[in-house]
Amino acid sequence: MHPIQRLTDRKREAILVAAMAEFRARGFEATSMDRIAASADVSKRTVYNHFPSKDTLFAEILLQLWQHSAAQIELAYRSDRALREQLLDLMWQKMRLLDDAHFLDLARVAITETLRSPALAQELVAKLREREEGIAAWIRAALQDGRLKPLDPAFAANQLQGLLKSFAFWPQLTMGQPRLDAQQQEAAVASAVDMFLAYYGKDAGEGRLQGVS
Template sequence: MTAPQRLTDRKREAIILAAIAEFRANGFEVTSMDKIAATAGVSKRTVYNHFPSKEELFAEILGQLWTRISEELTVTYSADQPLREQLRQMLLAKLQMMADDNFLGLARVAIAATIHSPERAQDMVARMGEREEGLTVWIRAAQADGRLKAVDPEFAAHQMQGLLKSFGFWPQISMGRPPLDSATQNTVAESALDMFLACYER
């Protein structure tokens, strides 16, 4: 009973990896389930057994991506640690994730796909918003502890994300700039920390 399950899991993983490669190479609209099946080395029927549609398959890939992001970015607020140290962990994890080639490739595909479908765009933005909530939760906890000024936590979190993305995401997505190296990631993180804490720390 366990061997077929493992084979099924392997086939599912092969389909996802093939889909990532095809979406990155050809975009969402051009990529077909036939091509994904061929690249994965499985039948088209097998692909449809795992994923009823191309949209479902793409959503699964994004879901895995966002899950990995949220796991890497989760830092629980600590009352006895400096705010800067706690925030630095989150910001560097975010910048490292944004420098990941697979992440950038899939983000480009996702953004291109949303241009053709506003409904798809809303779904993807909602997914991304859910996964970025860790920073909002942290800010809310720091406020409750009296260490940050009163500000809408979602607004402040969005502001912080924007500081990072303006260097580590949008230039790479829209202008093909190379991902940030670790020294530049540190520079961007420290600058964002300076601005955020100067504005909101009590």
């Protein structure tokens, strides 16, 4: 790769890192391109060369945020492992992401801004639909292996994740409630998995509905 291109990439990354910190600390409205440029140690012109507007820069940050969320949930389906064990691994990955203070702060800014700009929200959703989300891919593989009842993988994945988010994301994001402690996390993960398997699992022994594993 050409050295100038590498420098350009480094500057772009510095701008994104600085912008994330500014948006996280100040919110969208109070963050200016001047502050982002100063924080990234680049000229304001350089910022605009990479991102024509604050809206464009914010949209890129949101896209990276949600892509990061999807990338964190990766576990290849295995036909030789119990469904419950695999789903517990998947849900613990999701729980660790939802419990990350940095992720929560950026998600809070993201939701506030997408409410202000429905067009931005629609654009982000359209882009993210092009990516295959890890939990839906796992469910699809388990379905094809004949170990789940007929279902829509995307719908079922949203249901499963929603069971966690109702305890470990939305209360913290919208009502300022504290993050779950270790025992609460364990209960939320285990009960979500057991409820999912009790409804969709073909083998009654796959789900236990005991709350904590």
